[in-house]
Amino acid sequence: MISKDIxxxxxxxxxxxxxxxKVNNIKKTNDRLNSYxxxxxxxxxxxxxxxIGSVERMKNVEQKIDDRWYQIKRADFGRECYLFFIxxxxxxxxxxxxxxxxxxxxxxxxxxxxxxxxYHKEFFYKKLSSLLRSENEFKSSLVFIDIDFFKKYNxxxxxxxxxxxxxxxxxxxxxxxxxMDIVARFGGExxxxxxxxxxxxxxxxxxxxxLSSVEGLNIKHELSPFxxxxxxxxxxxxxxxxxxSAQDLINEADSLLYLSKNSGRNKLTPRH
Numbered sequence: 672m673i674s675k676d677i678x679x680x681x682x683x684x685x686x687x688x689x690x691x692x693k694v695n696n697i698k699k700t701n702d703r704l705n706s707y708x709x710x711x712x713x714x715x716x717x718x719x720x721x722x723i724g725s726v727e728r729m730k731n732v733e734q735k736i737d738d739r740w741y742q743i744k745r746a747d748f749g750r751e752c753y754l755f756f757i758x759x760x761x762x763x764x765x766x767x768x769x770x771x772x773x774x775x776x777x778x779x780x781x782x783x784x785x786x787x788x789x790y791h792k793e794f795f796y797k798k799l800s801s802l803l804r805s806e807n808e809f810k811s812s813l814v815f816i817d818i819d820f821f822k823k824y825n826x827x828x829x830x831x832x833x834x835x836x837x838x839x840x841x842x843x844x845x846x847x848x849x850x851m852d853i854v855a856r857f858g859g860e861x862x863x864x865x866x867x868x869x870x871x872x873x874x875x876x877x878x879x880x881x882l883s884s885v886e887g888l889n890i891k892h893e894l895s896p897f898x899x900x901x902x903x904x905x906x907x908x909x910x911x912x913x914x915x916s917a918q919d920l921i922n923e924a925d926s927l928l929y930l931s932k933n934s935g936r937n938k939l940t941p942r943h
Contacts, residue, residue: 687757689718704757713737718755733760740764784856786834787841792863795855799865799917812874812908814864815924816844816881819901819936821860823894836890836900843884847877863921871908871941878904878939886937901937903928908942 687704689697697718700708708715713736731744740763744756782794790798802809818824818840825833837860844862845854853865866874882902890900905927909915915923927940934940 687759689755689757691755707741707757707759711737711739714739714741787838787856789841789845789862790853790855792855792857795853795857795863795865796917798853799920802865802867803911803915803917803920805911808911809868810870810908810910812866812869812871812906813920813924814866814874814878814881815857815905815907815921815928816862816864816878816902817904817928817932818860819897819903819932820892820895824892824900827892827894839888839890840885840900840902843888844881847881847884863924869908871906874906874908875939875941878906882937882939897937903931903936904939905929905931906939906941 687701687707689700689704691697717734717736731742733740733742735741738761739759740761742758742760745754782790784791799813802811818836821833821836824836828836841854841856841862844864848854848864848866851867852869853867855863857863866877869877882904885902886897886899888900892898892900895901905924907920907924907927909920909923923942927942930940931938
């Protein structure tokens with residue numbers, strides 16, 4: 672009965688097949704498998720030597736033989752024989768490898784703002800949320816930054832110079848932080864920084880240097896009371912013992928930024 676069932680499979684399935692008897696002798700192969708043998712002479716020695724010597728572990732494996740990949744699946748027909756299905760998956764492997772390589776190349780583009788090369792806010796949310804879920808002790812700070820009177824700057828000087836201004840400010844912010852920090856463009860002329868392992872006083876100092884460096888760019892802005900491009904910031908320190916969500920922290924830093932903007936701009940307001 673088993674022999675008839677196997678014969679039926681050999682005659683109907685368009686896939687490479689062979690089976691072993693109970694003493695591991697190859698009893699039958701089909702045309703598809705024979706074509707594999709013809710195109711890859713190393714396959715048959717593998718099946719008759721390596722495979723048969725380790726039948727028990729060959730339930731479902733992928734094996735590279737010379738320059739081709741094969742998927743080998745075993746079906747047990749009681750104690751009388753093992754039936755093996757073999758498929759050449761080289762092209763699939765190549766497609767998956769190419770896809771993975773493409774994803775590696777594209778990943779920085781997916782999470783970064785095309786113009787400033789800072790992270791997107793979605794990526795920032797993810798990193799901040801991950802930190803808040805951590806069971807480790809931490810003391811970090813959030814800095815929310817806005818370019819003062821930027822709409823007026825765009826209206827006066829145009830979007831080309833506006834984009835150039837954004838890039839220069841983004842470069843200052845990125846250059847003033849460390850590799851362990853996360854800097855993102857939050858939207859428009861707003862930026863946000865996660866300063867890891869940074870106390871309030873340290874975050875204030877870093878932010879103050881950013882403000883001074885942006886002033887040092889000396890970008891002309893006739894519609895600003897300062898005559899040049901400046902920024903305002905809110906600085907909010909937090910730790911693992913406080914029960915904040917990512918959105919809570921961003922709202923707190925944004926509120927401090929709002930205070931800076933409504934009390935003269937070109938300054939930072941820290942958490943008290």
